[in-house]
Amino acid sequence: MDRYINRLFHVCITVPDIEKALGFYQDVLGLESIGSLRNEKADGAVLGFPGQTIEIHANHLCGKRKENATVIDLIEFLTPRSDAGDKPYKLMNHTGITRMAFDVDDTDAIYRKLQQRGDVEMLCEPCTVVAPTGGSLRILTFRDPFGIVLELIQFIPESAQKS
Numbered sequence: 001m002d003r004y005i006n007r008l009f010h011v012c013i014t015v016p017d018i019e020k021a022l023g024f025y026q027d028v029l030g031l032e033s034i035g036s037l038r039n040e041k042a043d044g045a046v047l048g049f050p051g052q053t054i055e056i057h058a059n060h061l062c063g064k065r066k067e068n069a070t071v072i073d074l075i076e077f078l079t080p081r082s083d084a085g086d087k088p089y090k091l092m093n094h095t096g097i098t099r100m101a102f103d104v105d106d107t108d109a110i111y112r113k114l115q116q117r118g119d120v121e122m123l124c125e126p127c128t129v130v131a132p133t134g135g136s137l138r139i140l141t142f143r144d145p146f147g148i149v150l151e152l153i154q155f156i157p158e159s160a161q162k163s
Contacts, residue, residue, distance in 0.1 A: 010060070010071040011100055015146055016084040018057040018076040024145050025074060028120065029102070031061040034071070039078065055079040063102065072100070087147040099141075101151035107140040110152055114142065123149065134158055 015021040025031045037058045044052035055078040062069040076082050092098045104110060107126040114120045123141040131137045138154040 007068065008070045010073050011097075012073040012075055013100070013144075013148060014075050014077065014082050016076065016082045018059065018074060020145055021074045021076070022059055025061055025072070028114070028117065029150075031063055031072065032066075033059045033061055034066070035060040049080065053079070084146065088149070092149065099149040099151060101153050104152045104154050107138045107152050107154045111140050114140075128156070131155065135160075 013021070022033070026033065037056065039055060040058065041053055041055045044050060044054040047054060047056075057076040057078065059074045061072045061074065089096065089098050111122075111126050115122065121143040123143065124139075126138050126140045128136050128138050135155060135157045138156055140152040142150055144150055
């Protein structure tokens with residue numbers, strides 16, 4: 001079998017308000033914008049709107065580890081407008097991309113900081129699950145301002161686990 005994929009390049013999150021989204025992803029989660037577009041017009045076929053010209057605002061974000069990082073693209077569609085309709089998936093068993101996870105160093109410390117803010121919808125406190133590759137994962141799950149489910153995952157190697 002031929003193997004074509006080198007790595008995951010980016011994940012795109014469509015938002016109804018780019019500035020509000022940046023306020024959350026940069027100011028709350030600490031991601032850094034490594035590029036932005038404002039009022040960018042392009043052939044709509046590229047993003048699933050054949051025969052149309054689209055116009056977007058976009059920011060490309062990454063975390064502390066920038067080398068070969070998967071980028072998060074925040075996109076606000078101006079033409080056609082971003083559709084916030086029923087928001088993202090209400091249930092996680094809906095077909096499609098239902099959540100996005102970030103690798104972090106300390107889920108518990110981040111949980112305390114997010115809780116102090118009082119404006120982040122928490123879905124669960126940090127919990128520990130068995131990692132499929134050995135060790136365990138400490139996971140915190142919450143929603144962004146638009147209802148998108150996000151996870152913060154801290155890998156805990158077997159050697160660091162309490163006996």
